[in-house]
Amino acid sequence: MLDLKQIKSAYERLEGVVHHTPFSYAPILSKMSGYEVYLKKENLQRTGAFKLRGAFNKIATLVESGQKGGVVAASAGNHAQGVAFAANHFGIEATIVMPESTPLTKVQGVRAFGANVILQGSNYDEAYAYAVKFGEEKGYDFVHPFTDEEVMAGQGTVALEMFEAEPDMDAIVVPVGGGGLVSGMAVAAKALYPETKIIAVSAEGAPAMRESYKAHKPIDTTSVRTIADGIAVRDTSPVTLEYILKYVDTFEGVCEDEIASAILFLLEKQKVLVEGAGAVGVAALMHGKINLSKGSKVGIVLSGGNIDVTMLSLIIEKGLMKSARKMKLMVTLVDKPGALQSFTQILTEVGANIVQIGYDRTSIDLEFGDAHVSVALETKGEEHQELIRKRLNEGGFIFREEH
Structure with missing residues (x-):
């Protein structure tokens, strides 16, 4: 123990x-x-x-015991980088088996330390099974991430x-x-x-x-x-x-x-x-x-x-959406000059900043002569968003919120 x-x-x-x-x-x-x-x-x-700590300690003990061959590991990324770093430090070849869904930044991090990367399996456990078999075939020591x-x-x-x-x-x-x-x-x-x-x-x-x-x-x-x-x-x-x-x-x-x-x-x-x-x-x-x-x-x-x-x-x-600091609306306007301006005028009056806007007049769910305006707004909390809803309703605008 x-x-x-x-x-x-x-x-x-x-x-x-x-x-x-x-x-x-x-x-x-x-x-x-x-x-x-x-x-x-x-x-x-x-x-x-933190994974560097365990990986380095394990490989250091292998070196102390006379190990000079390669090591293999399975990891979603952090243990992989630790093994790769440690193997590079001691001049040992390392092969890391990573799940196919591993973020690119972690794959690149492993390769940056000189390790070989094999993408295999949909999760850690499938990558682990492949890595164990690979290690047995190559005669490499397996560096387990936790056991x-x-x-x-x-x-x-x-x-x-x-x-x-x-x-x-x-x-x-x-x-x-x-x-x-x-x-x-x-x-x-x-x-x-x-x-x-x-x-x-x-x-x-x-x-x-x-x-x-x-x-x-x-x-x-x-x-x-x-x-x-x-x-x-x-x-x-x-x-x-x-x-x-x-x-x-x-x-x-x-x-x-x-x-x-x-x-x-x-x-x-x-x-x-x-x-x-x-x-x-x-x-x-x-x-x-x-x-x-x-x-x-x-x-x-x-x-x-x-x-x-x-x-x-x-x-x-x-997070911005959940904390009421961002709001997305889909507004239906009459497709005529000035309609968009009257909509944005209300947003200006209530201090809502437009960060993204789209204008669509061709969707099949639109009546002829209407247009959809999708807009993303920077807002200042739930009270501010409630004010925006109130003013748009008062202005007769048809809209829905998107989440």
Whole structure:
């Protein structure tokens, strides 16, 4: 079983390789929650995620034992970059099998460290099966992203750094996919400060580990679907589940909207960019999933920042709509001179800024002589949007809102 000694040995191996990432007080989150909240910013780690720690520690132990061949891994991206970086550091050939849906930024990140990339399967588990077979055929050592003591030991160094900065934490909130991070951190935390609560958080779209925790036995799922691709694990690892059942105090789940709102909050209010997996802890805090005594000191791990820019754009767009800072309308006008001007005049009077507009007079659902105007507006909240609706109704305009 993994112990504190192994984690401290990993800490020594990683010295000078990984960044001691900031563990910063978060005043806005603290005020919102009533807790004293600190954020461990592993999104600022080399390769953009905590995964470098476990991958480097594992490959370092292989090198220490005389391994000189290649390594193979399966990953949605962050573990892949960690393995690629570590293999490059030690001059070992690395092949990474990634799901076909992996964001381009993560594929490029892996290739940038000189690793070979094979895209295979629709999720991590299918990529994993292919990678294991590939490794056996090539005689490569398989570097598992979580079911490996040396990998878990490397991940556990996150907790050591947190306690170095703030030794009196009441709780640590950790994202969970396969369970390697929370296993390593929990072993370290409970060995040093047994009273510290370990709160695990997963995406509801990848529920296997949480369901297994509740049932006290491994439960696999048939599919996963979540924007938190870094924790989109379909099957439960019995190895990490054993640690989680032993050390984790509570296990919470967050939905897609909660994850997206946390990403947007961190970007806008904390000036921190995280991926979906990195935001689940903050999502749990923001949406009342964490129940501790008022004033408790809470450390939340922002596990990674490798978010695809297309996904980020979508999250921002939807976030603006949900927070009533953007409004989309489809207005039916009489297709004659001045009709559009009278519509835009109302928008000018109420201070709504047009950011996009389209004019359509050919749709088959239009009466002859009518036109559709689609418009996207910058707005200043729900009261402002209600004023826009009122003024358009008073002006006799026929419109519908698009969401």
